[in-house]
Amino acid sequence: MQATQVRAIRGFALGLLALTSGWLGGGFTASAETVPPIAVTASPAELLAWDAVLKELTPGAGQATADFSFAVTNISSSQVVIDGVRTSCGCTVAKLPSQPWLLAPHDGGQIHVTVNLAGKSGTIYKTITVLSTNAPKVLTVKVNLPENPVMVRARNAQMAAADRQAVFKNDCAKCHAEPAKDKTGKDLYVAVCAICHEEQSRNPVVPDLHRLNKPTDYAYWKEWITNGKANSMMPAFAKQQGGPLTDEQIDSLAQVLVKALPPGVQAVPRAKPVPPEPPIPILNKRDPGQLK
Ligand code: HEC
Numbered sequence: 001m002q003a004t005q006v007r008a009i010r011g012f013a014l015g016l017l018a019l020t021s022g023w024l025g026g027g028f029t030a031s032a033e034t035v036p037p038i039a040v041t042a043s044p045a046e047l048l049a050w051d052a053v054l055k056e057l058t059p060g061a062g063q064a065t066a067d068f069s070f071a072v073t074n075i076s077s078s079q080v081v082i083d084g085v086r087t088s089c090g091c092t093v094a095k096l097p098s099q100p101w102l103l104a105p106h107d108g109g110q111i112h113v114t115v116n117l118a119g120k121s122g123t124i125y126k127t128i129t130v131l132s133t134n135a136p137k138v139l140t141v142k143v144n145l146p147e148n149p150v151m152v153r154a155r156n157a158q159m160a161a162a163d164r165q166a167v168f169k170n171d172c173a174k175c176h177a178e179p180a181k182d183k184t185g186k187d188l189y190v191a192v193c194a195i196c197h198e199e200q201s202r203n204p205v206v207p208d209l210h211r212l213n214k215p216t217d218y219a220y221w222k223e224w225i226t227n228g229k230a231n232s233m234m235p236a237f238a239k240q241q242g243g244p245l246t247d248e249q250i251d252s253l254a255q256v257l258v259k260a261l262p263p264g265v266q267a268v269p270r271a272k273p274v275p276p277e278p279p280i281p282i283l284n285k286r287d288p289g290q291l292k
């Protein structure tokens with residue numbers, strides 16, 4: 001009986017809309033272009049009030065799901081039936097207290113939403129469409145997850161390929177420029193060069209400076225550090241070119257590199273990554289002879 005009442009109200013609202021648009025069409029023909037067309041499907045007045053239509057969460061590390069609840073109240077004086085919910089992905093489940101869920105006038109309750117975070121990274125949005133005797137309502141949840149490091153690295157490389165000085169700008173500067181502050185010589189190499197050139201899993205376009213098959217001298221190092229190379233990911237470090245290094249810093253770096261990376265000297269082979277310690281205590285004793 002209640003549902004019939006609601007349907008009756010809805011029918012009345014639609015009829016009213018149809019009437020209104022007819023009236024607008026007839027009464028204001030002169031300004032017809034400026035009046036936005038009123039669709040007959042326009043949603044009737046809201047019967048349900050939500051505590052929010054967008055909720056956001058930053059889950060802790062290792063959390064497998066992000067859980068939300070949306071509170072809803074029937075603000076009308078008739079019963080509203082929530083028939084079901086639809087979510088934008090299989091990873092998102094929305095639960096109603098019952099299905100269908102009958103909300104008496106001024107009654108309320110909660111819809112629980114769970115987003116499965118497996119395999120997800122970055123900022124994600126999921127929607128939940130609530131189907132009821134009222135118009136469908138779209139709720140959104142936003143989950144802030146750490147970005148996938150592989151994707152971040154690929155994007156950074158892409159930015160550097162487009163602008164090799166990008167490494168010294170905005171957020172990139174935190175890792176690629178700021179560590180240079182007040183450093184000279186070897187410390188400076190470790191702070192700003194090693195990040196690309198001594199990385200275990202170096203990008204293949206980054207050369208191994210220990211294995212340069214060409215004559216190198218002070219001028220060579222100074223030139224590369226100062227100007228880098230156009231159309232590559234090797235940036236120009238000189239202040240005059242938007243880099244982080246002063247002439248004195250470049251000089252100190254070139255001086256140590258002449259000695260530390262002489263031409264033609266083969267590098268010690270890269271150390272293999274040390275496997276994690278086995279959990280069995282007796283196997284934990286490493287043979288000191290294996291350590292270099
Ligand atoms: C949190 C520190 C950090 C930030 C911020 C950062 N990088 Fe890097 N970058 C690294 C590290 C560490 C490496 C060495 C490779 C690796 O381990 O990913 C690297 C390597 C690179 C390389 C060499 C190619 C490669 O993939 O190894 C380029 C080019 C680069 N970054 C560009 C950028 C750009 C452009 C930005 C800003 C959009 C940026 N980086 C922001 C830490 C950072």
Ligand code: HEC
Nearest residue numbers: 167192193195196205206207224225229232233234235237
């Ligand atoms: C963002 C990553 C990145 C950083 C940081 C970086 N380099 Fe490079 N470097 C490169 C890439 C990529 C190349 C290869 C350029 C090309 O295409 O020839 C390169 C090339 C070079 C070369 C030329 C090697 C050759 O083949 O002759 C030298 C020398 C060099 N870098 C020195 C340095 C020094 C010194 C620093 C620190 C002041 C430094 N690089 C910092 C990415 C980097």
